[in-house]
Amino acid sequence: MLLIHCPYCDETLPELEFAYAGEAHIARPADPSKLSDEEWRDFLFIRTNPKGVHFERWRHINGCGRFFNAVRETVGDKFLSTYEAGEPRPDVATLTGEAK
């Protein structure tokens, strides 16, 4: 059971309060009708699934209710950072630097 820091509550809380919500920074296209079938497929289905640093979304569903973003290393399941929805991707190098 992970410990997750909610950037809105600014508290580190048990995973049981949170729901995983898939890869982060996959924005819904402003005008989907302009997308080719391949582009639309990429939006719908193609995921990075990295063995390493993963940008992902969680929802503090049994807490403040907010969706937020997280950077997690998928081999050791260590969180490098969490940040509010809408914020840009943090720089991984800095994060892993901090993580060391």
Add this chain to the structure above:
Amino acid sequence: MTSYRLPNRGRVDHARPVKFTVDGKSYQGLAGDTLASALLANGVHLMGRSFKYHRPRGVVSAGSDEPNALFGTRRGPGRFEPNTRATLQELRAGLEATSQNRWPSLAFDMGAINDNLGSLFSAGFYYKTFMWPRAFWDRVYEPVIRNAAGLGVSPTEHDADTYASRFAHTDVLIVGSGPAGLAAALAAGRAGASVMLVDENAEPGGTLLSEPSVVIDGKPAWDWLAQALAELAGLPNVTVMTRTTAIGYYHQNLVGLCQRLTDHLDTPPEGAPRERMWKVRAKEVVLAQGALEKPLVFDGNDRPGVILAGAAQTYLHRYGVKVGDRPAIVTAHDSAWYAAFDLAEAGAKPAVIVDVRASVDPALTDRARALGIETLTGRTVTGTSGRLRVKSLRVNRMENGKAGAPRDVACDAVLMCGGWTPCLHLFSHTQGKLAWNEAAQCYLPGTKTEAVQIAGAGRGLWGIAAALEDGAKAGALAAKDAGSEAEAPAFTVSADRIGSGVTLRELPTDRDPGKAKAFIDFQNDVTAKDIRLAVREGMRSIEHVKRYTTNGMATDQGKMSNVNGLMIAADALGKAPPQVGLTTFRPPYSPTTFGAFAGYHKDATFEVTRKTPIDPWAEANGAVFEPVALWRRAWYFPKPGEDMHAAVSRECRGARASVGIFDASTLGKIEVVGPDAVTFMERMYTNPWAKLGVGRCRYGLLLGEDGFIRDDGVIGRLAEDRFHVTTTTGGAARVLNMMEDYLQTEWPDLQVWLTSTTEQWATIALQGPNARLLLAPFVPDVDLSAEAFPHMAVIETTVAGFPARLFRVSFTGELGFEINVPARHGRALWETLFEAGKAYDITPYGTEAMHVMRAEKGYIIVGQDTDGTLTPDDANLNWAIGKAKPDFVGKRSLTRPDMVAKGRKQLVGLLTDDPKVVLEEGAQIVADPSQPRPMTMLGHVTSSYWSDALGRSIAMAVVVDGRDRDGETLHVPMPDGSIPAKVVKGTVFLDPENSRLSA
């Protein structure tokens, strides 16, 4: 039977005898005994039979690493469990134990025939045979193999006990209460950090309990222990828990602890759970689990009476039991010498101390001589004799690396010690790396992945002094890291028993190694030659060797066998042990009761059962219920003598003839409020909302982004900026989460908010031609006439004096209303309407009648008529799509090639040629029932009922290009013949002109 109990020795209560039975025979032990120590005190070593060869086995250990001494244990009805370790099971009054894996008796076991055939059952033998003739596998070989499987027998009754679960948070969790753990607890506890100190045993102290002769801070070990425990007990920030096994080490210092609460009690208190699963989140963890003693690997090392030297020492000091009068000692480590000395001082007459090492510390040999014990160094051991109890030991000289002339030494027990392995199971649960230490010839903790310290023997440190010092340091460091200033206390130790040893493979023998039975994994009967065979057959990785031989897969989790297996595999491969690897330890540290994991989730509290405010009325009025998602809903209301069919038909008739009343409270409700409410609705749902007037409702259709139908429901506009959205019963939470997702992450600019009101409202549906007549008197402020309050209208008013949201909607095709009142008034309103309704012969109906009536009217149920692969067009719901809208969730997917291709399955009506035949839901549909299999299936029946209103059966189905098949006869092949049925394009079977609906 002579007693092996030593008066005035041990920590057992000599004044409190305890009676127990094994295989029906009564024995007597003492309070404080384990089942194993009590049997040893009675001179019983034979405590089990091995898995494969059914060899007679004695107890080898004194802890949770015991592979042999396993019993079925029982405490009255509903309280039996197999494979209980006699070394952990504390004696309690009336304990009933049964031996396992033997027939007819433990002393005489027919299964032992396998032992003579042992050479047939070498590692992996079953992969190599039982293949011919093929049919024999199913009918002969496998049944035989399966019947031979297993140790104890399964419980057969429902468990009479309950189990508990508890979360806890602490600064420092210390696992193991030996010297290292105690010192850590003292250091961290004195520093004021919150501390949990847990130990698997009944009593804290670890090694100290087996080495009373050590002197700490000028006090005998046991006095010091008492004082340390007293100090810890006095610290409010320290909790000491015994009988508590740390079973698993999970992410971010979450450690699972299983606490055994009642198995040791003569009579457990009322309401006490049998076990409690703790989920402890610790800032810092200190692992002080000590080391595990390894057996020596030689022919006959499994004979009853052969026991680990450290275990013998524990039985002597903790339980006042000597394992034999004339023990022989075989060792590769100094520690066993001390066991011999202690036994000698206790009155036993050790026959010999055989040390496989050529040279041994003279202090040891001198002491042995002083005690009159013969010592043989640089020898090997090549066999034992005795059927159910060891009689003699075969010792050989070593001549230039080979076993030379043998000699038999008579004995009644053999104490063996193959050195010690640091106990790092929990550490490896964290995926922490283990590092091979060439000098110590063992694995030690390497890279850490968690905030954890390993202290004492776990780091390969030997002796009480070293353990105390190391534990104190670890405890202080942990407390510091957890935020309390701490310093490591110092201890002065004398009469410590520091020692060293060597790690070996199987001992050299002068016999045919191919015939030798030198056991590594006692329970699974894995021998040294099995390991070497596996390597010869190409098993290069230790994981392969383990899986091929089953070494380390017994109930001791490889505690006793892994390292010996590794050393021999490495030798066979000619590699260094680290190149061969080490099998990963997996939770739990020792076997853990299912019930403890399940905790409170048993019977009524297994899972949430949601009930509506009206549910008690339904129960009181004889409803039969069905589970729908987490809810239970009234399915139908049978009258005496009615079956489901009769009840449902009557309920439908009642509603269509006059008026029916239905509890719709489980429908999901979401309040969408804010200036941008309309914009939000336009984007989420397929339908247009801008033009929907306040006080009006509309059927809403929700897709996934993949274009498939996810949910639907009637949505009412209460104000310009306020919608009352309803969802399916099962979909409520999912839909709200989906809406929040889009709102928060895609359209954060919208000023609109979502609130679940599912449980704020109780929802009562009145359906039927007399619904208005019944309801009107209770709604003083609203003109309910068709003109003033038509179908799909909504208003906030009062009903029977309760504040209400009144909808004119219908899911039955009848004139209908849905009344939402605050939940607390739900039952009162229901009873009020039901009373008044009696004048109209009102009929309460359940979900089944609701399903029938909606099907008669052609309304779909998402999840039954759609299944996550249907588009709006497939389901005839194109009318619900706002054509003019530039976008809505799922719109883009609807133009993907396959979504617009021919050959999609479309929802149609299906009428059997024989109106009396009701199709089976899920039945498949074909064009030609006589075609060979595999048949080409065109679709399946999604809904099918007997329609009382139509006097015939009706069905809905999804059929390939269904709408083009209007009037076509298709076939539904059933096991007992095929049923012809005609496709009808529309699914509306009743009142297509909506005259009833809009009456």
Add this chain to the structure above:
Amino acid sequence: MTHFSFAQVIKGALTGQKNWTAQWPDREPKASYDVVIVGAGGHGLGAAYYLAKEHGITNVAVIDKGWLGGGNTGRNTTIIRSNYLYDESARLYDHALDLWENLSQDLNYNVMYSKRGVMMLAHNVHDVQSFQRHVHSNRLNGVDNQWLSAAEAKAFCPPLDLNPKARYPVMGAALQRRAGTARHDAVAWGYARGAAARGVDIIQNCPVTAIRRGPDGRVTGVETAKGFIAAKKVAVSAAGHTSVVMETAGVRLPLESYPLQALVSEPIKPIFPCVAMSNSVHAYISQSDKGELVIGSGTDQYVSYSQRGGLPLIEHTLAAICEIFPIFRRMRMLRKWGGIVDVTPDRSAILGKTPVPGLYVNCGWGTGGFKATPGAAHVLAHTVAKDEPHPINAPFTLERFTTGRLIDEAAAAAVAH
């Protein structure tokens, strides 16, 4: 390589087991191969076996980052069944089932395929509807699957609790008698031995770091810890790690990898005669030939390559098992383990060609990979040999995620794979 037979076992007994030789040699890679298969699990080794046996392609290497059979092949609950809803799935898994039936004899290696029957429990009206749909569809597809009443289910599986007051009462079950279990390690070992005997090189502990492509975009080989290995064709069958390997060839997949946990109890005498699955309470259980209750749990909610897995999941699974089989509440869990399963959006596999010439992929099996092993391996070999899919795997393309022609068993009937 020693042929396995009862006679040899006797001989072994008499000669101190001197007669057995290595089941497969541990090879160093050659400079080039006709086919390189990435991933030495049952699927990859099986594909090599069938390439050699049925297509005469023996210049083949199977490369694995660890020891063979060390991935999901050795980390599952060994359940084998084919009673899937859709024609595509039913054909694929039934093809596998046909091969399972003769696999021991074919490989001269006893994989202990045990036709003990797999029973799926229905706990509510929706389950009943969806399982009936399966039964009908299977019947017309010629796939063995039958409906049992609650009483019949109890008769078939005595430990089942029929208490009507239960939170999840048993309302019936779908039974595939021909389904069952097999000895998972033996499948990998048997294929490895069979492939090696036909000249296939098995290269262990040799991570593939990249797939190389030529100027024409065609596959040229793989970079590994032991250097570059040239290959005319490369097939990736690396389960949870497939995304990572394929990415190096510029192929992005609709895959996510999740930790899946399973566990066994202490061994007991035979009590559980079949395999039972319950999708409503998320648990499945059988009893191994060793006597352990083998219990499948679910996947953690987040993407991960760690094999740790969380405690809450195990708590839920065992609560569910004890709810349906209350007599097991006092049994003890002996060992749990984790695997990494790769899951596609429609929970069906991707098996076939890729946009890259000469590169083939077999992935996305989720929790259904073991049961498919012989079938998947067989059609993968065909696809690689012929450079075109076998009719059975033709629907399991990558393109379906563009066109929308998904094979969504789970959406269709919430049936766990």
Add this chain to the structure above:
Amino acid sequence: MNAMTPTIAAGATVTELAPTTRIVLRLADPGGVGIALGVPLSERIGSRATNGARSALCLGPDEWLIEAPETEAATLGAMIADLAARTAISAVEVSDREITWRIEGPAVLELLAAGCPRNLAGMPVGEGARTIFDSVQIVLTREAEDRFHLTVWRSFAPHVRAILDLALRELASGL
């Protein structure tokens, strides 16, 4: 056995409270809104502001749970309506959606630890949070060192209560 014995011996009691008026208030910028509602809106999640019998618990960055005695329902309603006319807000009454128990006694933390994974010892008196008990979402507020209020949706209440009762029996057993 007598249902009361365990709860007393257990060192904790569970008592259902009478209904109160509850409003879920959602808005982007709480600045100045407090005055209009007669209770300030604290902006830190978990903190609660009170004024007389009226309280506002901040549950999310834009979410407050307003509680008031039913006698104040009308005035509160009017204030909200007035506010809604001037500001973009969402105010939804949920008085009947959930029920509240008072859970108190020296063993209150142990009792709640039977199902709540949060470290409640760290929750300051006068604050609260939405969290989880067993599988059920709840709102907890700490009213005193040894007293909490647990609010749970109506249909989930029996499940939570059943587990609390099991835990009370367990605590009463002394083990």
